[in-house]
Amino acid sequence: MLALLQVLLSGLVTGSLYGLLALGIVLIYRTTGVLNFAYGALAATVTSFLYVLLTGPRLPFWPALLLSLLFALLLGALVERGFARPLLAAPILTKAIATLALALVLQTVVQALWPQLTSPVHFPTPFEGHALHFGGLYLSLVDGLTLLTMVLLLIVLQLFLLRTRLGMAMRATADSLEAARLMGIPVGLIFLLVWMLASLLAAVAGILIAARQTVIDVQFMDPVLLLAFIGAVLGGLDRLEGAVLGGALVGLAENVLALLLAGHSLGALDLGNPGIREALIFAGFVLLLLLRPRGLFGGAALRRV
């Protein structure tokens, strides 16, 4: 029982990280129509920047973190202006491929600037080695911080989108670009802000994931990204709550499967193999999508003729 609770808890932590990434993916997809496969690379770039600040000039953690988040905003703005804007009118597949190209470019830039990140390195944080205990449950400090950050971010984001003029303008743009434009919303500015916001979310998720696994390299976000995408699609790709829930679901499934499969084997095949887990998650995802073609939490599509 305790083991199950423990697994659910860590599943929740993993899930909230996927959810955070899925949130950014949906945010960008809804407003600009870009399936952003460079999202992981964005997160990895900012995380690498933080790593360099921490190990090169040996800045204290918190100022370095602040600088990194500022860098994330700048990076988001740069990517929007230099990359997303010229492709705004392109077909959706072209945009998706372009983000893949962007990911290649970002990774190469990181590798060229900081060659040490080509191979796995230790990512130092002040939280490493600390843990919280609730009864018999164990929660590492990073995991606790992850949950806390997630809750705070969601509350702030919700208030921002629902209560502020800017947030409402963003939602309007996501709902209908044409209508927003007609209402006099500066759509170009909104695109810029959405990319900056999404980049910030990616940075937070990337840094938390790095702190959690304590070892990073330039590609450490790649395996995570696809799972985040699954979360986003399960959430319906059209609403932010759905993205968070979808991400959480994937995280929970991953951890529960790990618990169930560990130590079992089928013939010569070790079922605890992460490959099996991955295969099962993807199989489940494809099946779920067949049952609910627009995602678990997606709205129904109205076909207009």
Next chain:
Amino acid sequence: MKRMDLPLKRGRLGQSAPRAALSLTASERPGGASGSTRLAWQRAAATLLGLLALVLLPLLFDLLFGDSADFQLHRVTLILILAIAALAQNLLTGYAAQPSLGNAAFFGVSAYLLAWLNSDLQQPYWLAILVALLACALLGLIVGGPALSVSGAHLAIATLGLVVLTGSLLTLWDTSAGRQSYELTALPEALGDDRVLYYLVLALTALIFFCAFHLLRSRVGRAWIALRDSEVAAAACGVALTRYKLLAFVVSAVLTGLAGVLYATWGTTATASMSSVDQTIAFLTMIVVGGAGSLSGSLLGALFVGLVPLLLGELPDPLMLGPLQLPIATLTTGIYGVLLLLALIFFPGGLSAVFSRGGRLAREEGGKP
């Protein structure tokens, strides 16, 4: 159900045709058909010349590369194989407008089936290929059926999930059999000769493109393009959407399967990375860079994806640009990415759109679905 006939006999129309409702000024009238016929002839001539060049390529390579001619020819063969895969993706995505990213699954499965049947079960090579292709057709049907209810970005991610799933299953097969990759040990000896393989692949590619050209101008091809341009109108014209989408999935799966077995033959091995996200990216890149909804686009895309990394690999390392010293080896992927981005930004309709003056608009679902 019998129907009335349109009384459109020439004579009668000649007497009674009144003025058109929407009369046009002379300036709006198009130039006439002679221009398009000339373009068609030019295109046919260019195709024949290109084919001739490819047939003579081995001789040219002998002159250029001497001893390494076979090695260079081997590399060109890969581009031709990629072109088949690009065509498969293009038929499905560029013509029938199904944003499926699942083709890499068939690519890997057919290669593994060939390896298993040919190397392990000692079945004849051609029979193994036939079985692999039939399996791909079946798998295409199985994937395509459910895919009809999933659309747009959802379909893209779901089929991508399928590729990853297939990749991990193939990896599991490898690990449980205790091998790194599946070696093809019983290939026909003739195919070990780079020239024979080149001419075989060239013949197949040419035949497939020739057939695709005619297919796209036939009832089936038109129906695919129709459902890309407007699904409702296609249905209102009597196009059975389900049937034609499924057909596109099956044809695409079989062609990808063919590319898969050729690829495995080319490399004498099948690896699980044939069904991976990277492979999917390569397929998609080919049609997006080359031109979605364009046959020549499939060729140009394969050329880009197959040739650019090769050319980048030929750059001296480190490259001296004046005072700059560039570590090319670490930069190749990035440079490839930049070239890809530039191609997408400056040729949003694909490279083929640059060559076809006033050609068809290669349009897909733009913006958000």
Next chain:
Amino acid sequence: MSAEWQTAPQEARRRRPLLEVQGLTVRFGGLLAVADLDLRVEEGEILALVGPNGAGKTTVLNCISGFVRPAAGCIHFAGRDLLALGPERRAALGIGRTFQNGQLFASMTVLENLLIGRHTYLRAGLLQGLLPCGPAKSEDARARQRAHEILAWLELEPYADCVVAALPAGLQKLVGVARALAGEPRLLLLDEPAAGVSLREVAALAEQLRRWNAELGLTLLLIEHNMEVVQAVAQRVCVLNYGRKLAEGEPGRVLREPAVLEAYLGRDEEVNPLQEQEVSDHAAG
């Protein structure tokens, strides 16, 4: 086939309407789009479906061509139950259709649009399509011939090889009709053929509609906001409001009924179709 049509007994046509809609009800979520609608269209007739925006007119057409599944009711076409059939089967039975927003195959030429319109007449499958010759090509050649005839008849022949996306909007509208006619339908559903057509051309359009009806024996069911067109061509009018049938009958009479006037004038002052008509009538009187 044409001979059979000409000798079809008159009373058989009178006995059963070509299109019969009974108790049609459509809901979109909580919204009742069409409520218990009965509609009969006789063979060879021109029926206009009018009503304010949002009255459910296009929804009725969509039910007939199979894009919307009604919550209740039944639709029969030439004696066959349509609801069990998909849109493509209905097209094959002889129901043609144009769309309010065109829905043309924009990347194809005008001729190819018409060839798709003739899709149900062709048989070639995948394997025949692969070959550069054979039955598929000769069948295709015949379809091309027919498409050219239809284009010539609509005076669209010069544009046969033009890509549709490059044509002006008015021509595209006509291509939409040509595509529907290429399927040689018995019933043609027209969704606002006069929308976006300039006033000068409205009279010509009305003449066209009458011509298709007279020369092709085509039955027309059209949605139209322009009352001049409706009065000029429709033999019968059916007025919809909030998904219900408000009135039905001869255009001259129905369009003067108080309930109809109120539906247009009272609730939707922007669309005021009869005012112009009334004024011109007074002027004439």
